[in-house]
Amino acid sequence: MAELRAEQDADLRAFGVVFDNYFLESSLYDDGRVAATVRALEAAGRTYEHDGALWLKTTEYGDDKDRVMRKSDGSYTYFVPDVAYHVTKWNRSFKRAVNVQGSDHHSTVTRVRAGLQALGAGIPPGYPDYVLHKMVTVMKGGEEVRISKRAGSYVTVRDLIDEVGRDAVRFFLVSRRADSEFVFDVDLAKSQSEDNPVYYVQYAHARISSVLEQWRTQHPDDPRDAAAADLASVDLAPLELARELRLMQRLGDYPDALEAAARELAPHQIAFYLRELAGEFHSYYNAERILVPEAPTRLARIALVVAARQVLRNGLGLLGVGAPEKM
Numbered sequence: 001m002a003e004l005r006a007e008q009d010a011d012l013r014a015f016g017v018v019f020d021n022y023f024l025e026s027s028l029y030d031d032g033r034v035a036a037t038v039r040a041l042e043a044a045g046r047t048y049e050h051d052g053a054l055w056l057k058t059t060e061y062g063d064d065k066d067r068v069m070r071k072s073d074g075s076y077t078y079f080v081p082d083v084a085y086h087v088t089k090w091n092r093s094f095k096r097a098v099n100v101q102g103s104d105h106h107s108t109v110t111r112v113r114a115g116l117q118a119l120g121a122g123i124p125p126g127y128p129d130y131v132l133h134k135m136v137t138v139m140k141g142g143e144e145v146r147i148s149k150r151a152g153s154y155v156t157v158r159d160l161i162d163e164v165g166r167d168a169v170r171f172f173l174v175s176r177r178a179d180s181e182f183v184f185d186v187d188l189a190k191s192q193s194e195d196n197p198v199y200y201v202q203y204a205h206a207r208i209s210s211v212l213e214q215w216r217t218q219h220p221d222d223p224r225d226a227a228a229a230d231l232a233s234v235d236l237a238p239l240e241l242a243r244e245l246r247l248m249q250r251l252g253d254y255p256d257a258l259e260a261a262a263r264e265l266a267p268h269q270i271a272f273y274l275r276e277l278a279g280e281f282h283s284y285y286n287a288e289r290i291l292v293p294e295a296p297t298r299l300a301r302i303a304l305v306v307a308a309r310q311v312l313r314n315g316l317g318l319l320g321v322g323a324p325e326k327m
Helices: 002-015 025-030 033-043 079-091 103-118 157-164 166-174 186-190 197-218 242-252 254-263 268-287 295-318
Strands: 047-050 053-056 067-070 098-102 129-133 136-140 182-185
Touching (some): 002 166, 025 033, 033 053, 033 067, 033 079, 053 103, 067 079, 103 129, 136 186, 157 166, 166 186, 166 197, 166 268, 182 186, 197 268, 197 295, 242 254, 242 268
Parallel strands (some): 098 129
Antiparallel strands (some): 053 067
8 A cells, every 4th residue: 555655646746736634544444433423423313223224314414315324234335434534624624625536426425415414513514515527538549548557457647647748637637627528639738739728828828938038139128027017007008909909808807717717616717718818819929010119019019918928827827737938
């Protein structure tokens, strides 16, 4: 177990994920917390015995039928330690918890919440939150990839990172709704085209960085701080073109998009937003010249693309994806 855990930790670090704490299910049995949870449910009058098994009255909390907690052979069903675990999480002051699990755990949601409510411990009805993910299908060369070099029967995240890099893996995996079928196309993730969403978004950031480098070289007398202070006072009145207005409007949508993604536990909305923002910028860049001779228009356009670059960088950073200066 220690060897496998070390391997998983190394893979997660490569993916850019670090867990603060690991909690072994076996510990819940070893220290008696599962048994204590069952006793508390019995004391609360939320259980009954039938056919030699102990049942929880989950129908009182919205389930379609009552559920067995302890089977006739004395072993516990799988949702019981989940209830015990979430009691410990609540007691550790995690007043909000989000479980990310496979879609095959759908039936667990009602049972765990029912168990927590039945305890009468003051835990809110919707605790914990759940995000249920469907499986990912990996394609390469037009065929489904099934075999991992190390695992033997499935593709690991390390396999994907080794194939296409961390940025592409993170962006691709977060770019679909959790409850939707997802095909991870290795060839697409490696391509340098507008069909590759992570490349398309990162290229927008790199393009703006290139424009700013040209601006500093060609117009040394313009305000030098492209990050904030000087450009904050630039007159934006020259920004009258339809593409400029659309780009500004898309930038203005970012706070709402971010709030919605957080509220709905839907990070894919940020990936969608970044793709749309990159599309607006590329359209503008391909149609208009940014470094025009007229200083007022030039500075207004520089201020606009600086704002676009900042939002691109912020959004990519939230997803744990790099924002390259050059590509």
